[in-house]
Amino acid sequence: MSPIPLQPNFHSDRIEYIPISDQDCDELLALLHHPIFNKYLCDNRDLERAFVEAMIRDxxxxxxxxxxxxxxxxxxxxxxxxxxxxxxxxxxxxxxYVSHPDFQGKGLATECALRVIGYLQQGNQPEPFFAKIDLPNIASHKIARKIGMQEVCMEINSVTGGKMLVYQFNAKRSVDG
Known part of the structure; x- marks a missing residue:
């Protein structure tokens, strides 16, 4: 069976998935400046617009x-x-996976993570991937386990010096995305 061609835009029951673009810089910056994301995703750094623009380009x-x-x-x-x-x-x-606190606790991050994993698995060469999660970020650990990731090791965050658990998803495992 030949692989399904990947389409950059897709949807799930509740969400439209739109590849980030330059026009999304302000929305991404606002999300990343939220205290929860700033703490766990940005390591308490005040990210500037130029950083987010570079992130979008990458x-x-x-x-x-x-x-x-x-x-x-x-x-x-x-x-x-x-x-x-x-x-x-x-x-x-x-x-x-980042969901605004107004949407947390409703299964949204799990739904979205499973959907993008399913998308990845449709590609020609699905590959293993990882999640590096700060130890105190309990919600993200729960999601990693729900989506089938396995804890593989602990690392030290090079920015904060705090501990992070590293999870791996086996590319051979299939999800319904």
Whole structure:
């Protein structure tokens, strides 16, 4: 069976997944400045617009090269942007899922993570990916386990000096995305 061609825009029951673009810089910056995301995702650094613009360029290069990247999440039934989700690559491919506190506890991050994993698995060469989660970020640990990731080691966050658990998803495992 030949792989399904990847389409950068797709949807789930509640969410439209739209590849991040330059026009999304302000929305991403606002999400990243939220105290919860600033603490766990940005390591308490006040990110500037230039950083987010560079992040968008890097993610767009990942889309061009591998057909994957970060998607802005737009609620299909409300006029809201509850977060973003997808993959980025440093040394290894990593998954990230960010939902605004107004949308937490409703299964949204789990739904979105499973959907982008399903999308990744439709590609020609699905590969293993990781999640690096600060130890105190209990909600993200729960989601990592719900989506089938396995804890593989602990690392020290090079910015904060805090502990992070590293999870891996086996590319051979299939999800219904």
């Amino acid at each position: 993610r767009n290069a990942l889309f061009a090269g591998k057909g994957i990247g970060l998607w802005l999440l737009k609620h299909r039934y409300e006029q809201s942007v509850p977060g973003f989700c997808g993959f980025y690559k440093n040394e290894v491919l990593e998954i990230v």
